[in-house]
Amino acid sequence: MQTPEETRELKDVTIRARETSPGRFEANFRPTSPTHPARHGFTVDTRRGARGKTLAQVLDWAERYWRQNYPA
Numbered sequence: 001m002q003t004p005e006e007t008r009e010l011k012d013v014t015i016r017a018r019e020t021s022p023g024r025f026e027a028n029f030r031p032t033s034p035t036h037p038a039r040h041g042f043t044v045d046t047r048r049g050a051r052g053k054t055l056a057q058v059l060d061w062a063e064r065y066w067r068q069n070y071p072a
Helices: 053-071
Strands: 005-011 013-021 024-031 040-046
Touching: 005 053, 013 053, 040 053
Parallel strands: none
Antiparallel strands: 005 013, 013 024, 024 040
16 A cells, blocks of 8 residues: 655755554655755654644645744
């Protein structure tokens, strides 16, 4: 079975949201800059604060999270 996922590519980061099991999600952040403090990427899942009930909601949450923690 294939894991549902969606990707959002922004100017400074690529965000991939996946549904790991029904109702549980994770958002993976991969900055585009090789000198960014989080250049190796990181993941936030529902146990660590990711919010949303659909992949689109999780992607919206992840984009807001990125902008709040790593403003342009």
